[in-house]
Amino acid sequence: MRGxxxxxAISTWQWVVDNRAEILRLLVQHIxxxxxxxxxxxxxxxPLAVLAYRHRALYPPITWITxxxxxxxxxxxxxxxxxxxxxxxxTAEVGLVSYTLLILIRNTVTGLRSVPEDVKEAARxxxxxxxxxxxxxxxxxxxxxxxxxIRIATVSTIGLVTVAALIGRGGLGQLILEGLNRLYNTxxxxxALLSVTLALVADGALLLGQxxxxxxxxxxxxxxxxxxxxxxxxxxxx
Amino acid sequence: MISLERVSKVxxxxxxxxxxxxxxxxxxxxxxxxxxxxxxxxxxxxRMINRLIExxxxxxxxxGKDVMRQDPVQLRxxxxxxxxxxxxxxxxxxxxxxxxxxxxxxxxxxRIRRRVDELMDIFGLDREMMDRYPSELSGGQRQRVGVxxxxxxxxxxxxxxxxxxxxxxxxxxxxxxxFLDIQRRLRKTIVFVTHDIDxxxxxxxxxxxxxxxxxxxxxxxxxxxxxxPANSFVxxxxxxxRGLKRLAxxxxxxxxxxxxxxxxxxxxxxxxxxxxxxxxxxxxxxVEGGRLLGWVDRASLNGRxxxxxxxxxxxxxxxxxxxxxxxxxxxxxxxxTNVAVVADDGDRYLGVLTVERISKEIVS
Numbered sequence: 001m002r003g004x005x006x007x008x009a010i011s012t013w014q015w016v017v018d019n020r021a022e023i024l025r026l027l028v029q030h031i032x033x034x035x036x037x038x039x040x041x042x043x044x045x046x047p048l049a050v051l052a053y054r055h056r057a058l059y060p061p062i063t064w065i066t067x068x069x070x071x072x073x074x075x076x077x078x079x080x081x082x083x084x085x086x087x088x089x090x091t092a093e094v095g096l097v098s099y100t101l102l103i104l105i106r107n108t109v110t111g112l113r114s115v116p117e118d119v120k121e122a123a124r125x126x127x128x129x130x131x132x133x134x135x136x137x138x139x140x141x142x143x144x145x146x147x148x149x150i151r152i153a154t155v156s157t158i159g160l161v162t163v164a165a166l167i168g169r170g171g172l173g174q175l176i177l178e179g180l181n182r183l184y185n186t187x188x189x190x191x192a193l194l195s196v197t198l199a200l201v202a203d204g205a206l207l208l209g210q211x212x213x214x215x216x217x218x219x220x221x222x223x224x225x226x227x228x229x230x231x232x233x234x235x236x237x238x
Numbered sequence: 239m240i241s242l243e244r245v246s247k248v249x250x251x252x253x254x255x256x257x258x259x260x261x262x263x264x265x266x267x268x269x270x271x272x273x274x275x276x277x278x279x280x281x282x283x284x285r286m287i288n289r290l291i292e293x294x295x296x297x298x299x300x301x302g303k304d305v306m307r308q309d310p311v312q313l314r315x316x317x318x319x320x321x322x323x324x325x326x327x328x329x330x331x332x333x334x335x336x337x338x339x340x341x342x343x344x345x346x347x348x349r350i351r352r353r354v355d356e357l358m359d360i361f362g363l364d365r366e367m368m369d370r371y372p373s374e375l376s377g378g379q380r381q382r383v384g385v386x387x388x389x390x391x392x393x394x395x396x397x398x399x400x401x402x403x404x405x406x407x408x409x410x411x412x413x414x415x416x417f418l419d420i421q422r423r424l425r426k427t428i429v430f431v432t433h434d435i436d437x438x439x440x441x442x443x444x445x446x447x448x449x450x451x452x453x454x455x456x457x458x459x460x461x462x463x464x465x466x467p468a469n470s471f472v473x474x475x476x477x478x479x480r481g482l483k484r485l486a487x488x489x490x491x492x493x494x495x496x497x498x499x500x501x502x503x504x505x506x507x508x509x510x511x512x513x514x515x516x517x518x519x520x521x522x523x524x525v526e527g528g529r530l531l532g533w534v535d536r537a538s539l540n541g542r543x544x545x546x547x548x549x550x551x552x553x554x555x556x557x558x559x560x561x562x563x564x565x566x567x568x569x570x571x572x573x574x575t576n577v578a579v580v581a582d583d584g585d586r587y588l589g590v591l592t593v594e595r596i597s598k599e600i601v602s
Contacts, residue, residue, distance in 0.1 A: 118325035120325075121290070121321060122321055126314060
């Protein structure tokens, strides 16, 4: 990166302008890493959630396993994966995806379970097959909770992606890491600021998307009943 | 149209059956109300007809075909279904909710739209409401949409589980009247479940009185159940005021009217007094060309030559041939003349009804 912490004359703004291409590249990379993680996480968790909803007995083992994955500290997981997948994007994504599963599954199941009994009873009585019931009644009504899960998963993944820089996979974490190495606060702050902003923007965009998709779910009638994971303690950043 | 043959249902984990050996014949176009205390298996019985619950033994035939030998999904699409909480799809608009079964059955869009329009009109729902969501409707509107939805694919059979229970008594009475009106035209075969004996009496062609455990205590017309309760259970469930409830079911036209004192407006005072004397009354009904004008009493005719010189007083209430005896009785006890004057819909005088005549009908 051009510019250095030693040159006081160069203003903070000038540093940002000089490095805008690199900053943009890292931001895009950050978004990509997040999107892939949440996307794959959703593809894996969706069928598992539907399965856990349809067969109640499967819910405890599924949440137990994904809950276990969720509790492994991020850095520890990367280190565990290194012998198998090296310093690759796979290592980063396996870790990131595994953190989204519990959140996505629990929210989807919560959403499906909160579909009112009388609505299901009436739908069954009118001759919906169980497949039609799932796709036309249960999933649309669970949508606010499902999106709530995606929002939580996205925001926490955006935070976690900064750790991916530790194994050389880029993202905004790289700004933080380099800034720390060079004792250049501007770079550290910029990395953190962009990461937080990205999280807020993504969260807002998803919320707007959900509102557009669920015009019937006005605050008063269908409040999103998302499940929030317990706070992760001792998360290692840098 | 629907026949239950020794149908029983024992739920797993319970020893006492919810329904035991119930046999019931329901004719085409008839409204049968299943009524009884909670635990009498009325809802279970109803839900076995569209296989939301499967009977443990016995057979249920709809239109001659055993329901257990049919695909449950196809069976249900051919049977209208309304539940107490209605269960409108919250994410579908009013129009989409009504169109549910036609859509499942694969009707083309234009036919669906015509049918939805038609039903909105039948149920007095403003077309502007078509694009609203259920959460934006009042309780009464929701119930109407629920019943309209059940009728959308024009099923010959309707199952209705306390469809009007979730609204206040005033709205409920109106919805009941509206539905009776619609049913008179459509002649669906209806199985209607309620715990409210008054609703049963009002809605039913026949009432199936069920006791706890799904035991059929009596299966008869409301009039017969009120007149001759089969046993003490039925008598107790029907409750007090059996006589009054029966009066509500009998129309004035069914018992005929009595003659009463009546004169034309052009009649002389002598003629009026003679009419009063004949019936032992001190008042006389005044008509003009057969049309009801009111009444005059003996005192007001004092010193007058003809009835026409006195302005007749209007009857505060009178009944028509279509009124119930209960309405007639109400009219009798609230009028100063102590009789109910009966006119036809065109205000033409028919005669009178007295308490004695009505009471004879109940006691006989």
